[in-house]
Amino acid sequence: MTESAGRFLRACRRQDADATPVWFMRQAGRSLPEYRAIREQYSLLEICRRPEVCAEVTLQPIRRLGVDAAILFADIMIPLIGTGVDLDLVENVGPVIRHPIRAAADIAALRAIEPEQDVPYVLDTIRLLRGELGGTPLIGFAGAPFTLAAYLVEGKPSRDFIRVKGFMYREPDLWHDLMTRLSDMVVAYLQAQIAAGVQAVQLFDSWVGALSPRDYARYVLPYSRHILSAVGGNVPVIHFGTNSATLLDQMAAAGGDVIGVDWRIPLDAAWERVGTDRAVQGNLDPCVLLAPPAVIEEQARDVLERAAGRPGHIFNLGHGVHPETPVDHLARLVEFVHTYSAGRRAAGAAPVGVAR
Amino acid sequence: MTESAGRFLRACRRQDADATPVWFMRQAGRSLPEYRAIREQYSLLEICRRPEVCAEVTLQPIRRLGVDAAILFADIMIPLIGTGVDLDLVENVGPVIRHPIRAAADIAALRAIEPEQDVPYVLDTIRLLRGELGGTPLIGFAGAPFTLAAYLVEGKPSRDFIRVKGFMYREPDLWHDLMTRLSDMVVAYLQAQIAAGVQAVQLFDSWVGALSPRDYARYVLPYSRHILSAVGGNVPVIHFGTNSATLLDQMAAAGGDVIGVDWRIPLDAAWERVGTDRAVQGNLDPCVLLAPPAVIEEQARDVLERAAGRPGHIFNLGHGVHPETPVDHLARLVEFVHTYSAGRRAAGAAPVGVAR
Numbered sequence: 079m080t081e082s083a084g085r086f087l088r089a090c091r092r093q094d095a096d097a098t099p100v101w102f103m104r105q106a107g108r109s110l111p112e113y114r115a116i117r118e119q120y121s122l123l124e125i126c127r128r129p130e131v132c133a134e135v136t137l138q139p140i141r142r143l144g145v146d147a148a149i150l151f152a153d154i155m156i157p158l159i160g161t162g163v164d165l166d167l168v169e170n171v172g173p174v175i176r177h178p179i180r181a182a183a184d185i186a187a188l189r190a191i192e193p194e195q196d197v198p199y200v201l202d203t204i205r206l207l208r209g210e211l212g213g214t215p216l217i218g219f220a221g222a223p224f225t226l227a228a229y230l231v232e233g234k235p236s237r238d239f240i241r242v243k244g245f246m247y248r249e250p251d252l253w254h255d256l257m258t259r260l261s262d263m264v265v266a267y268l269q270a271q272i273a274a275g276v277q278a279v280q281l282f283d284s285w286v287g288a289l290s291p292r293d294y295a296r297y298v299l300p301y302s303r304h305i306l307s308a309v310g311g312n313v314p315v316i317h318f319g320t321n322s323a324t325l326l327d328q329m330a331a332a333g334g335d336v337i338g339v340d341w342r343i344p345l346d347a348a349w350e351r352v353g354t355d356r357a358v359q360g361n362l363d364p365c366v367l368l369a370p371p372a373v374i375e376e377q378a379r380d381v382l383e384r385a386a387g388r389p390g391h392i393f394n395l396g397h398g399v400h401p402e403t404p405v406d407h408l409a410r411l412v413e414f415v416h417t418y419s420a421g422r423r424a425a426g427a428a429p430v431g432v433a434r
Numbered sequence: 435m436t437e438s439a440g441r442f443l444r445a446c447r448r449q450d451a452d453a454t455p456v457w458f459m460r461q462a463g464r465s466l467p468e469y470r471a472i473r474e475q476y477s478l479l480e481i482c483r484r485p486e487v488c489a490e491v492t493l494q495p496i497r498r499l500g501v502d503a504a505i506l507f508a509d510i511m512i513p514l515i516g517t518g519v520d521l522d523l524v525e526n527v528g529p530v531i532r533h534p535i536r537a538a539a540d541i542a543a544l545r546a547i548e549p550e551q552d553v554p555y556v557l558d559t560i561r562l563l564r565g566e567l568g569g570t571p572l573i574g575f576a577g578a579p580f581t582l583a584a585y586l587v588e589g590k591p592s593r594d595f596i597r598v599k600g601f602m603y604r605e606p607d608l609w610h611d612l613m614t615r616l617s618d619m620v621v622a623y624l625q626a627q628i629a630a631g632v633q634a635v636q637l638f639d640s641w642v643g644a645l646s647p648r649d650y651a652r653y654v655l656p657y658s659r660h661i662l663s664a665v666g667g668n669v670p671v672i673h674f675g676t677n678s679a680t681l682l683d684q685m686a687a688a689g690g691d692v693i694g695v696d697w698r699i700p701l702d703a704a705w706e707r708v709g710t711d712r713a714v715q716g717n718l719d720p721c722v723l724l725a726p727p728a729v730i731e732e733q734a735r736d737v738l739e740r741a742a743g744r745p746g747h748i749f750n751l752g753h754g755v756h757p758e759t760p761v762d763h764l765a766r767l768v769e770f771v772h773t774y775s776a777g778r779r780a781a782g783a784a785p786v787g788v789a790r
Contacts, residue, residue, distance in 0.1 A: 237593065240721045240756050247725030287677075290697040290719055292736065321643075324679045324699045341646040343680045363646055365596050369603030380648065400596050 083213030086147040090278060090314030090336050092357050092390035098382060098419035099146035100412050101217070103318075104398030105139040106151040109405055112138050122167050123159070126152050129202040136207055140214055142405065144412045147215045147278070148207065150271070152200060154221030154282055155229065157267045160196035161189050163230070171235065178233030179245075185256045191263045193270030204274040217316070218276030220268050222283035222305070223260035224298045230256075239288040246297050257301040265308045272312050279309060280316040281334070284397075287321020294325050299332050306333025316359055320397050326351040340396030341366075345384040357390035364395040367403045367411070374407060375414055382419055393419075439569030442503040446634060446670030446692050448713050448746035454738060454775035455502035456768050457573070459674075460754030461495040462507040465761055468494050478523050479515070482508055485558040492563055496570055498761065500768045503571045503634070504563065506627070508556060510577030510638055511585065513623045516552035517545050519586070527591065534589030535601075541612045547619045549626030560630040573672075574632030576624050578639035578661070579616035580654045586612075595644040602653050613657040621664045628668050635665060636672040637690070640753075643677020650681050655688050662689025672715055676753050682707040696752030697722075701740040713746035720751040723759045723767070730763060731770055738775055749775075 085099035107113050113135055116125065125131050135151040155165060155173045164176040179185060193201060207216050229235070231242040246253045268279050286298060302317070309315055310333060317334025319325060323343035330337050330352045339348040339360035349358050366377050378393075385391035393415045399408065441455035463469050469491055472481065481487050491507040511521060511529045520532040535541060549557060563572050585591070587598040602609045624635050642654060658673070665671055666689060673690025675681060679699035686693050686708045695704040695716035705714050722733045734749075741747035749771045755764065 235593075237591075238721065238753075238756065240724065240758060243719070243721035244724035244758075247722065247729050287698065291700060292733070293719070321677060321698070324703075342643065342677070344647060347680075363599070363649070365594065365599035366603065368596065368600035373603050377648070397594075400594065402596060402600075 082146070083215070086215050086392065087277060087314065089390055089392045090316070090357055094389045096420060097416045097423070098385070098391055098393050100393040100415040101145040101147040101149065102139070102143075102395055102399050102408065103149070105143060105145055105408070106136050106149065108401040109399050109403040109408070110138055110142060111405070112142070122153060126156060126203075127199045129199055129206050132199070132203040133206045133210060136203070136216075137210060139408075140211070143409050144416075147217050148211055149217040149280070150200070150204060150207070150219065150276065152203075152219070154219070154225065154284075156197055156200060157191050157193075157220065157263055158188075158226065158230070160193075160200075161191050161263070163188070165229075173229050173234070175230055175233045178241075179227075179230045179256065182252055182255070185252060185259065188256075188259050188263075190259075191266050193267055197267070197270075201270055201274040204271060204276055208275040215277040216275065217278045217280055218268065218271035219280040219282055220264045220271075222281045222286065222298075222319075223257045223264060223301045224289070225283050225285045226260050226264075227253075227256055228285045228288075239285065243288070243293075246293075253297060257297075261301040261304050264305050268305070268309045272309070276313065278314045278316065280318055280338070281305060281309075283317070283319040283322075283329075286319040286325065286329075287323075287340075289325070291324050291328065294328055299328055302329070302332040310335070314357075316392075318359070323348070323351075327353075330356055336390075336392060338394070342396070345381050345391075346386070349385075349388075354388070354390075357392065358385075359392040359394045361394070361396045362411075364397055364400050364403070367395075367400070367407045371407065371410060374411055378411060378414055379418060382415065382422070387419075387422060438502070439571070442571050442748065443633060443670065445746055445748045446672075446713055450745045452776060453772045453779070454741070454747055454749050456749035456771040457501040457503040457505065458495070458499075458751055458755050458764065459505070461499060461501055461764070462492050462505065464757040465755050465759040465764070466494050466498060467761070468498070478509060482512060482559075483555045485555055485562050488555070488559040489562045489566060492559070492572075493566060495764075496567070499765050500772075503573050504567055505573040505636070506556070506560060506563070506575065506632065508559075508575070510575070510581065510640075512553055512556060513547050513549075513576065513619055514544075514582065514586070516549075516556075517547050517619070519544070521585075529585050529590070531586055531589045534597075535583075535586045535612065538608055538611070541608060541615065544612075544615050544619075546615075547622050549623055553623070553626075557626055557630040560627060560632055564631040571633040572631065573634045573636055574624065574627035575636040575638055576620045576627075578637045578642065578654075578675075579613045579620060579657045580645070581639050581641045582616050582620075583609075583612055584641045584644075595641065599644070599649075602649075609653060613653075617657045617660050620661050624661070624665045628665070632669065634670045634672065636674055636694070637661060637665075639673070639675040639678075639685075642675040642681065642685075643679075643696075645681070647680050647684065650684055655684055658685070658688040666691070670713075672748075674715070679704070679707075683709075686712055692746075692748060694750070698752070701737050701747075702742065705741075705744075710744070710746075713748065714741075715748040715750045717750070717752045718767075720753055720756050720759070723751075723755070723763045727763065727766060730767055734767060734770055735774060738771065738778070743775075743778060 318338025
C-alpha cells in the first residue's frame with residue numbers, strides 16, 4: 079500500500095500520515111453524472127442487487143474525485159429489506175414502510191438476518207470491489223438501531239420524530255425488544271461485511287440528534303454500545319450522528335475508533351468532548367459546497383486548522399453530499415484538503431499531541 | 435396584579451416568584467378541541483384577521499390550561515403577508531411562497547411594513563386581549579430574519595436549508611440587503627405590538643440551528659443584535675431558537691432578556707453557556723407530552739431541578755406543542771410545574787444565586 083493509500087486507515091488509528099485523508103458521505107451517487115446515467119437504467123435497489131453495477135457506482139467517485147476511501151454503495155434499509163420488511167425507497171422522499179411498527183406483533187415479525195442468504199449481493203459487491211480497488215480502502219456501513227427504528231415506527235422520514243419518541247416513552251419493553259432485534263441485525267450485517275473484506279465500517283445514527291442527552295442515555299446508548307463492542311477490534315469503526323453536539327461524549331462512551339461530527343460544533347470543541355484518545359471525522363456543512371470556491375476553501379481551511387495537525391482527523395462533510403452539489407467543487411475540495419494539510423505538515427506547523 | 439399573575443414577568447427579570455411560571459409555544463391552537471371547532475369555520479389566516487376570533491383563540495389555553503402567560507395567536511409570516519408577499523399557509527405543510535426569492539429584484543420588491551395599515555388586525559387583537567386578560571401577561575412575537583429568509587428563499591419548509599445557505603454564501607451583498615429589510619420589518623412590527631400593549635415579545639429564530647457557529651456569527655448575529663437592541667428596554671424580550679445548543683453564547687451576545695433553549699442540551703448546561711445574567715426558557719421535549727404522566731413528571735422534574743430554583747427560569751417546551759398532544763397532559767404538566775416548584779421553594783431548597 080502506498081503512503082497515500084494508507085492515509086485513511088492510519089488516521090482511523092490516530093497515526094500520522096503525509097496528508098489529511100478525505101472522503102464524503104454519499105460520494106457515490108446522486109451528484110455524479112455517471113451515476114445518474116446508470117440510474118436511468120436501474121432503480122436504487124436494482125443497483126444494490128447487481129454486484130457489477132453496484133461496484134461500478136462505488137468506484138465512480140474514486141476515479142472522479144481522488145478521495146482516500148471508497149464507501150460501499152447501499153442504503154441503510156438494505157438489511158431490513160433483505161429480511162422481508164415491506165418498504166419502498168421513494169425517489170426524493172426516502173424509505174416508506176408499508177406497515178409501520180405499532181405493536182408487539184410487528185416487532186415479533188422482524189426476523190434475524192442471515193447475511194449470506196438475505197443480502198448476498200452486498201457481500202458479493204464487497205468481494206468484487208476488493209479485487210478492483212487496489213490500495214484504496216473500502217468502508218462498509220449500517221444504520222444504527224435508533225435511526226432504523228425511527229423509520230420503522232414513523233413509517234416515513236420525519237421532521238419531529240414524534241411517533242418513534244412516543245412509542246419509546248409509552249412502551250419501554252417493546253422498545254427494548256425492537257432495539258435488541260435491530261442491534262443483533264446490525265452486528266450480524268456488519269460482521270458479514272467485515273468477513274467479506276471491508277477494511278472499516280461506519281455506524282450511521284443519522285437521526286439520533288433528535289433526542290435529549292437524557293433520552294439518548296436511556297433509550298439508545300446501551301444498544302449502540304453493544305454493537306460497537308461486538309464489531310470493534312477487527313477493523314476501525316466510525317460512529318456517526320448529526321445534530322449530535324451535545325451527545326458526543328456519550329457517543330464516544332458507546333464506542334467507535336472514530337467519532338463523526340457535523341458542522342454545528344467547531345471541530346476543536348467537538349474533539350475536546352469526544353476525547354483525544356479517539357479520531358474524529360468531519361465536519362464541513364455539505365451546503366458549503368454550493369458556495370464559490372473561495373468560500374469553500376476558507377471554510378475547509380478553518381476545519382483543518384481546528385484539527386491542528388493532530389493525527390486522527392479524517393476530513394469529511396457533516397452529512398451526505400447534496401444532489402445539487404457541483405462535482406468539480408467536490409474534486410477541488412479533495413485537492414485542497416490534501417495540498418493544504420501536506421503543506422502545513424511540511425512547513426513544520428506543530429501537530430498537537432505529537433512529541434517533537 | 436396578584437403574585438401568580440406576576441410570575442412570568444418577574445421571571446423574565448430574574449426576580450424571585452412564588453412558583454416557576456409556565457407557558458407553551460403553540461399553546462393556542464392545534465391540540466385544543468375548542469380551537470379545532472373554530473378552525474372548522476375559519477382558515478388560520480381568517481382567524482388572524484378577525485380580532486374577536488383571534489382573541490378568543492388566544493384566550494382558550496388560559497382558561498383550559500392555567501398557563502401564566504398568553505401568547506398572541508398569529509403566524510410568523512403575517513408581516514410578510516401584510517406587506518404583499520404572495521404566500522399560502524398550507525395545512526400540514528407550512529408556508530409556501532409563490533415566487534421564492536432568487537435575485538436582487540425579488541428583494542427590492544419587499545417593502546417596509548406600516549403596521550397600523552398593513553396588519554391592523556394584529557394590533558386590534560392585542561388591544562382587545564389586554565382588556566380581557568386581566569392580570570395575565572400577553573406575549574407578542576415575530577419570526578427572526580434568518581427564519582423568515584429561510585422560508586422566502588426555500589419557498590417552502592425545508593429539511594436541509596440548502597437553497598437559503600447557498601444563496602447566503604454566493605450572494606453576500608444580496609443577503610445583507612435581504613436581512614436588513616427583514617430586520618427593519620421585524621423591529622417595526624414588534625414595536626407596534628409593544629405600543630398596542632403586549633407585555634413581552636419573543637423573537638422566534640426557529641431554524642437557526644441549521645447553521646454552524648461560524649456562519650451564525652457572520653450571516654445572522656448582526657441582524658438579530660440590531661433587532662434585539664432596537665426592541666429591548668421597553669418590555670422583556672425572549673430570544674428563541676431550536677437546535678441551538680452550540681449557538682447559545684452567541685444568541686445571548688446578540689441580545690434578549692430571556693434565552694429560549696430546546697431539549698438537546700440539559701438546562702443547567704444551557705444556562706451556563708447563556709450566562710446567569712440572563713433568564714432562560716425551556717426545555718422539555720414536546721414529544722414527551724405523548725408519554726404517560728409518570729414519564730412526563732419525571733422529565734419535568736429533571737428540568738426544574740436543573741434550574742435549581744435560581745430566579746429567572748420560565749418553564750416551556752423546547753419547541754411548539756404537537757397537534758397530537760393530549761390536552762389533559764398539558765393541563766397536568768402546568769399543575770405539576772407550579773406545585774413542584776412552589777413546594778421546592780417552601781421546603782427551602784436553596785435557590786442558586788440568591789443570597790440567604
